[in-house]
Amino acid sequence: MKVAYFGNKTSAFSGAKTTIETLAPLLNTFLQVSTTSSARNMFRRMLEMIFTFFKNGLCSEWILIDVYSTKAYIYAELISRLSSIFNKKYIIILHGGNLPERHKTNPKSISRVFDHAYAIVAPSPYLKNYFEKCGYRVILIPNPVELENYPFFQRKKIRPKMLGIRGFKSPYNSVMTLDAIRICRERGTEIELLLLGNRDEDDYQRISDFIIKHELEDLVKISQKIPKSEWIKLSVDYDIMVSNPLIDNSPVSIIEGLALGMCIITTDVGGIPDFVSNNNQVLYVKSNDSEDLANKVLYLLENPENAQSLSTNGRVRAEEFDWKNLEPLWKTLLNA
Template sequence: MKKLLYIGNNLSHGNPTTIIQLSLALKTENVEVLVYSNKKNIFFRLLDMCWGIIKNYNASYILIDTYSTANFYYTFITSQIARLLHIKYIPILHGGNLPNRLKNSTLLSKMIFKNSYINVSPSKYLYHEFSKSGYDTIYIPNAISMRLYPFTLRSVFTPKLLWVRAFDEIYNPKMAVEVLFELKKKYKNAALCMVGPDKDGSLQEVIDLAKTKSVADSIEYTGLLSKQEWIKKSKNYSFFINTTNFDNMPVSIIEAMALGLPVISTNVGGMPYLIEDGVTGKLVAKNNVLQMVNTIESIIENSSLGIEITKNAKQQVTHFDEAIVKKMWLNLLK
């Protein structure tokens, strides 16, 4: 039996994260997977990660969830301990802003990514960026269990918008309120549901903006929902909007495609690698409220466009099914 360490944030907040899903999938294939860490305090979490590596120096591989912000230094420290102990490590590239990290932290990036066994990118965007920078990288997408996402083919599209993300400035949640405000000029029944926890205080800014724009009564804030809860809620909506300023390959967009919601997203980071504009979704310029509004209106007024997009998107996301992705991981680790 192979022993595998998985280093990352194991704080699930009630929903299975990538670290949990992949660990469970590999455990079914006679692989021992030890996960670090579930410590809430960031200092103790780092200590737990480091001790986990030292304690399990006989591990076959270490998988390290890698992001572009402060957690980047978790990757640096744990990867260098793995090097000292001669353990093969595999960074899993998640952060949409990692290409900038490669430029701004050149030495640290080389120490991490040049010495890894291989770098794994769940998005074709980061695969392209890392390969271009000379780092050995392969593409293995994030997985979802397709059986959990019942596809609904909508024949009529209404101005009912679903937004699923943490309230964080980089995800530009206020743009969703602006889109709703513009839609209500033409569609009085327009509504917005915003699902996700408050991360940096942006929720209050969104609430204040909604009051200023007089659309507060048309917005529902659910807080964090379980996967099952927001999937159930999605049946009441016609569009999934993604307003982010930076992105990689959010699983929520894959999930929305699987559910039959047409995705309207800002054209940033990995989005054009996930969404083919006009084929599997629609892309608009970053922070361009009117372009997003016009795109939504075009589908409301021409339902055949929305039907075609959702059918194409459903076909595309079948490739993200966990059975297929698990095989890709097993071929890498065998």
């Protein structure tokens, strides 16, 4: 069975694998999957998608479309429209944590993509519940990980070493993390932090300026994003993973951190509360509240028994996202 999959293959210049780059190879074990696009320029990416639609899409049984909530939403509009014109069955896979807001502000735009889809797949209860309340039928299939690639290291006595892997784009709010490091130092506890991100991302200069202004050079290290296999090896040197998005859905990075046994601190925005539970699998902090983040970091250092529980429970939660558990759901959907 042939499938044409349209999404953002951007790891070559962003340093982080996207959903299409993770899911497509897994689907390719039982389907013949063609994918696009890896172009960095938006106009060129649109041209590549149109070309692939006519080259591979028209002869495929299924069209899969990743749907994001910001600029990349235009690609979903384009390919869903072509699919409708040429009577091709398409399935949309929701990713953007801000899709509910887009629906509220521009429902006609959502309708153009959603109304003619054969199926709508959501990776989180958050998006599933929202769009079901809007009258759509939505299938829940979480973002997958291959658990065998994530060796579990149970954290016991927590070291003051923290890792952030999501980069320097504004929605990820890395300055909040830096401010928490500053607050911890003022309270007498020094926390080492490694941030992985690229220099061309929105907040890079702002982050660099903050580090210099508050004299955090001895505590904070910035590194270019590295391949997943490398940061997984690196993760054993860090016990806390921090994730401060201003809006999010069900980030794979959190699943990965849980699988590795890290203690996760995350903002409780968007789909996070439907995705992982507070004080059991992760610790929540309020959005854009560096004081709250500093409190949670110090809490982990002072309560190793709770940190150990988070590490254990997090791994159990991550096992639910293993590909062997999700593969039957995709087979059922695509063989329907």
